[in-house]
Amino acid sequence: MNIHPHLHPLALLLGLLFFVTPITTQADASQNKDGACLRCHGMPTLSYLDPATGGLRNLSIDSKAMARSDHKNLGCRDCHAAGFEVYPHFEEARRERLECLNCHQKNTNFPRALFESIERSFTRSIHYQSMQDTFTCFSCHNPHDFRMLSGQTRASLHSVVARDNGACRHCHDSPEGIVGRTGRLFSSLSQTHAWLPETERHWSKVRCVECHTGGDNARGGHFILGRNHAVRACESCHSQNSILATKLYRHRTREERRSAGFLHSVVMNDAYVIGMTRNQWLDWGGIGLIVLTLAGVGAHGLARYLVARRTRHENHH
Amino acid sequence: MKTTTEPSTMELYPLWIRVWHWSNALCFLVLLATGISLHFAAPGSALIPFDTARMAHNIFGILMTVGWVVFVIGTLTSGNGVHYRPRLSGLVGRLMTQALFYGVGIFRHAPHPFPATREAKFNPLQQVTYLGVMFGAVPVLILSGLAFFFHDLIPERFWDMDGLWIAGVVHYGIGLFLTVFLIGHLYLATAGETVFGEFKKMISGSTLTEEKP
Numbered sequence: 309m310n311i312h313p314h315l316h317p318l319a320l321l322l323g324l325l326f327f328v329t330p331i332t333t334q335a336d337a338s339q340n341k342d343g344a345c346l347r348c349h350g351m352p353t354l355s356y357l358d359p360a361t362g363g364l365r366n367l368s369i370d371s372k373a374m375a376r377s378d379h380k381n382l383g384c385r386d387c388h389a390a391g392f393e394v395y396p397h398f399e400e401a402r403r404e405r406l407e408c409l410n411c412h413q414k415n416t417n418f419p420r421a422l423f424e425s426i427e428r429s430f431t432r433s434i435h436y437q438s439m440q441d442t443f444t445c446f447s448c449h450n451p452h453d454f455r456m457l458s459g460q461t462r463a464s465l466h467s468v469v470a471r472d473n474g475a476c477r478h479c480h481d482s483p484e485g486i487v488g489r490t491g492r493l494f495s496s497l498s499q500t501h502a503w504l505p506e507t508e509r510h511w512s513k514v515r516c517v518e519c520h521t522g523g524d525n526a527r528g529g530h531f532i533l534g535r536n537h538a539v540r541a542c543e544s545c546h547s548q549n550s551i552l553a554t555k556l557y558r559h560r561t562r563e564e565r566r567s568a569g570f571l572h573s574v575v576m577n578d579a580y581v582i583g584m585t586r587n588q589w590l591d592w593g594g595i596g597l598i599v600l601t602l603a604g605v606g607a608h609g610l611a612r613y614l615v616a617r618r619t620r621h622e623n624h625h
Numbered sequence: 626m627k628t629t630t631e632p633s634t635m636e637l638y639p640l641w642i643r644v645w646h647w648s649n650a651l652c653f654l655v656l657l658a659t660g661i662s663l664h665f666a667a668p669g670s671a672l673i674p675f676d677t678a679r680m681a682h683n684i685f686g687i688l689m690t691v692g693w694v695v696f697v698i699g700t701l702t703s704g705n706g707v708h709y710r711p712r713l714s715g716l717v718g719r720l721m722t723q724a725l726f727y728g729v730g731i732f733r734h735a736p737h738p739f740p741a742t743r744e745a746k747f748n749p750l751q752q753v754t755y756l757g758v759m760f761g762a763v764p765v766l767i768l769s770g771l772a773f774f775f776h777d778l779i780p781e782r783f784w785d786m787d788g789l790w791i792a793g794v795v796h797y798g799i800g801l802f803l804t805v806f807l808i809g810h811l812y813l814a815t816a817g818e819t820v821f822g823e824f825k826k827m828i829s830g831s832t833l834t835e836e837k838p
């Protein structure tokens with residue numbers, strides 16, 4: 309075994325963990341092409357005390373989530389190259405600094421303009437503006453379980469919301485936790501969203517970014533807006549031209565229309581949103597019924613009036 | 626054999642019913658206006674702003690629910706309930722008679738076929754309609770509205786649909802039906818002895834006097 313002279317400080321800990329790894333984990337890992345890595349990193353409790361921050365740093369990988377992710381065809385070493393050739397890892401592994409654009413700007417599977425647009429939006433977002441380079445893609449996106457919204461199936465929409473909001477709440481639910489990154493003490497989410505009715509329900513049904521990227525999708529989902537510029541008008545979502553149709557539901561509706569027809573996508577809604585979830589047939593049927601009723605009583609009333617007038621006229625003569 | 630008759634009086638619309646009726650009417654009108662504003666909400670529309678409409682709809686929905694409970698208790702305990710129980714025997718014929726009056730007789734100045742009596746202050750059409758509205762449609766409207774307050778109790782999915790979607794459609798459908806009822810109710814109130822007579826009765830009350838053997 310090739311052992312580097314500058315052993316990583318984790319070597320001892322990882323070495324110990326290697327010997328106490330459950331047999332089943334080893335067996336699962338051996339079936340995976342990344343088995344050597346997952347033998348350790350597949351353990352859900354693998355972490356170490358980061359001397360830089362004083363906090364525990366999670367080093368475990370959920371291999372099942374990875375297998376479902378958009379990066380499922382990548383091996384560990386496709387991204388984690390330098391320093392990870394052997395175990396224990398080399399010291400240079402500690403200096404690893406990955407960036408999504410290293411791969412994605414060269415990836416022909418994606419339009420180049422997409423990531424240029426994302427980068428433009430990102431650099432204008434309140435996160436980048438206030439934290440600059442300390443805020444990266446990985447601050448929100450975990451590449452080991454990342455899935456694009458367009459790739460989500462119908463059943464997983466709620467989990468998409470939970471996952472995406474989890475990324476926001478991971479920091480924002482702990483106001484003290486982000487003081488170190490921003491130098492500011494934030495109010496709690498429940499305080500800043502006290503104006504929003506049914507707050508928890510909103511958070512479980514829609515993503516934070518629906519409101520915090522403005523009233524239209526032109527800015528892109530990475531131009532995160534602060535509280536003063538986020539959407540506050542209820543009608544932005546609660547209307548037929550809801551911004552949700554161009555954000556959270558844009559892929560689902562298209563997918564549903566393709567698989568089950570337009571009527572199905574209208575009737576079998578995934579979630580009821582007052583003002584947005586409207587069926588045009590019910591609306592026109594209702595308006596027609598009211599108009600017919602008004603016309604009926606109007607005609608009846610007019611007939612009564614004419615009869616009464618004729619009777620008065622006859623009595624007069 | 627000598628028979629004597631003595632006049633018997635009955636308040637057709639006691640004070641509690643009149644208070645309930647007009648407060649219910651106010652609640653329904655506010656709920657209708659705010660309900661339309663919520664359903665057809667759009668940025669920059671001339672409707673009531675969404676957040677205002679939502680709050681008013683909640684408040685007046687609760688008030689109408691309280692009023693309905695008062696109405697049911699009052700109806701069950703005061704004897705008012707007898708007027709909501711149509712006699713099933715010959716009901717279809719009586720309904721046809723009343724419909725024929727509205728369709729034909731009213732234009733010929735025919736007398737009302739079922740004038741108010743102690744036993745039945747409503748005509749058969751009123752009986753059936755009011756029974757359906759007050760003990761059928763309104764409870765369903767209230768329950769489907771309460772579903773939005775207690776949404777945690779509603780199943781997430783039901784027959785491959787969002788549970789709250791079903792409550793929303795039922796609420797919309799019943800609200801639509803009751804709006805049609807309101808239009809008909811207002812119009813037929815003008816079909817009494819005089820155009821505004823029934824409105825006055827519901828404001829100042831009306832005493833029915835019958836000769837009792």
